[in-house]
Amino acid sequence: MPNRSEQFAPAAFARIPVEGLLAAAVLLVLPRRPRAVAAALAGLVLGVVTVLDLLDMGFNSYLGRGFNVILDWPLLGDAESYVADTIGGTSARLATVALVVLVGVLLALMALAVVRIGGLIGRHPTRSTRVLLLCSTVWMTCSALDVQISGVPVASDHTVEMVRSREQAVRATIRDERAFAKEAKADVFGATPPEQLVPDLRGKDMIFTFIESYGRSAIEDPVTAPGVDSTLDANTQALAEAGFHAKSGWLTSATYGGNSWLGHSTFLSGLWIDNQSRYRTVTAGDHLSLTKVFEKTGAWDTVGVMPGVQKGWPEQKFYGLQKVYDAFHLGYRGPKFSWSTMPDQYALERFQQVEHGRKRDKPLMSELILTSSHQPWAPIPKLVGWDELGDGRIFGPMAKAGNDPKDIITDSQRSKEEYGKSIEYSVTSLVQWLQRYGTDDTVLVFLGDHQPIARVSGNHASRDVPVSIVAKDPKVLEKIAGWNWTDGLRPAHDAPVWKMNAFRDRFLTAYGSVPHPSGS
Template identity: 65%
Template structure:
């Protein structure tokens, strides 16, 4: 009786290497790694050409996303086609690594690499944004808390609902970007493995080309063909972190040294005894406001007209330039630098000096004498502000303590004219036992420069309700934020308004013993001032008493409110010591 037999295919050992499968497959009866089963699989079987085209399109998009992310520069001005015609070293190394790994480790490694690429892309985009607004890259150690400020700015400008939606959209976009780069890298890893022979040859050729281009310095349109942008991003971010950590300790020691730290009260600013000294910062009042052909016409007209009007009222002015420690924003860094004599260009330095230091500020120098009352008028402060004690201010009026009942003008809580009138009513115009030293922050020239306030009759200011009509007739932020020329024009108008409000206050309420010092805190954002703009801001001293200006004659500043182009330029941290010295203060240093 014949015996029938059935040939059986040998079952592979559990630990058989994946490489035993023929190229282009993932094992008997197993669908390709990137091909799902179910309804989509049936669609692919029924429409093979469409499925093949779709698969090819997804592969191409995945490659474009990963390679584009690896080549993405970290500056908006560098976003040009030639930046994406390069060979990224990280892609070559990643391809070789994924080719030699088995399936599971390959998937894990590809997902981790893709996540890393997505995070590096986010860092590059943050660098672009920070450079556009603050003139510097993103700092992993210091800048996270600035997102709260950005959210508050958007809420103040466009409303809480829009700010919440923008924040949610931004978080979602970041998550989608990271997930997309991770999935794209996994897909490319499986694709490479299914075509290992050709992929290996391609990786070898590409690596050879990268080495050759590096050795020969081959360029396309002035940009090297061989690239390692991902590694550049990692190195740059690591350098910033290390520099920040080193700077923290060095700056803490520097802040303990002070040229006037031990000066006796009787030897501080004797040259200004009996004077009311008003020190005003004008938001975003930079060199651009005076020299930019689009922004400056309104400003220069106002400066010239107000110089003439003040001269008729008996005032004279001298003006120069200071180089700010910040750019485009973070105004408090400029304020603290000018008043402390320390270069405070990041949030860590600001925290160090305001919370743990006793470095003498210019306002504290006046208070320490016992000869002045010191006050701050801060319409931009809308929460607790413990820095007041470090600044040496006996009394601070925040946005809610000036009696304003009118509308907000974008970010600015009230028009500068109203803030100055409130200062007159609450402090400057009162009968006093001793003179006044006041720090005033004027905010009407804060971006986005729409809507803008206009001067009204001082007698009509009241509680500010008069500004409702002005606000309603003004432009809205959306009218100008996407238009660079319009932004420059409105920026110039806003600065002109702030300067006119301040100088008209002086003309109206100043006395023979009033000394006004006003300056910008920083330049406006790069979209208005340009990416290569300086960090210079104007500074002016105005007084009736000729001796006040005579004491600074050695500064060689320009006569009037408009500093000449070639007027002296000092770093902003030099102002405190020069001011104290000019008005008779005697140095008594303390050391760290």
């Protein structure tokens, strides 16, 4: 069985598997009882490989990569939570039970099927030998001549290769864990004295904002681009009228389709965090995150607004956030919008009320994670008057009248359309907030954390996301003139593309930080 959904075709099931021929040969020479035991074990192994192929299929569809047998088991729990948050806890529990039953049935039936084949071979050894020799001859001939059906080789060693590749992936994962632990200890700015960190941003209110699933596809896909591009252009003009200007480029995210925290940590740590093991390693250490830089100086108050965080979040220390407002600390009394616990507009307004609008002795450094553009993009909130937000109950009728997530999930075209609308909503909310509350000293850095899932961005989409820096003070953007970014909120197609982990060091250098390496 293929391990990618786009490879499903009749030709994929017309192959002769070499592992089947080898297994038949072993069963042919074994006595009856050992044959039954070997057949059952072979069936269980084949069942496990099939389950892993199915996991590969799901992970490729949602995260653009295969399933890692060492690192990815905890993500299955996250998947259940996502389903529960999207379509309800009861549906999620029923789906989980159904999947567990299906896996058990699959393993049992696979084992029974191979035992049955072993019994047939044992009862008809002469005929089985002839058939095995014939199939082996056909396999070798097709292999030698590279015979294919619709581009798929008839002589297959797919399962053998899959087992081999998984074994190699396990070895690579173990090696990577060891190597990355050493890499994370080294930091170009790790020993930089506080007074030599971002001196050119002193006195500025810094805001680092991630927009969920805001990827290159939003700006360039034929379905989403017209609406998103016109929104970006209109907001660029609106910012200019308010005295703000922007420059934009592209960053290649360490993740795709999900696992947003990997994108956040890559951007802020300056390290390539593309799996959970790396994430645990870096967030448990003392590597200097971009947001923690501002705390280390002692010249800023630091705060996080995380409406997507719904449980304990020990990473707060790594990110240098003195205070964090999660889903339960923003006073929201309105409905959820699918996975998103509250509309971005509400989260931004509450940020203004509880932190940004307060009088303080120091400027503020904030990390905001906006969630309204999280899949499945149904229902999507609409902008309301900023003075009408209250405690969020105004959104009640809007959520009830919105699309049902189940209708959007099953329709790729509608998923694209609604995804585009969600990006328009999130960007416009952020820009309107900046117009309303930004000052001469406000500096906003905002970007996407990753591309949307393959159902929207395509099976071979890039990992690029837009990134923008917005400010009133012309000196802020003059510092990055050498980056050759595009003026405005919409990066040009050929604007520079950096790996996401490159941003931290470039940003710190641009604003006057002096390198003092540590841990090397």
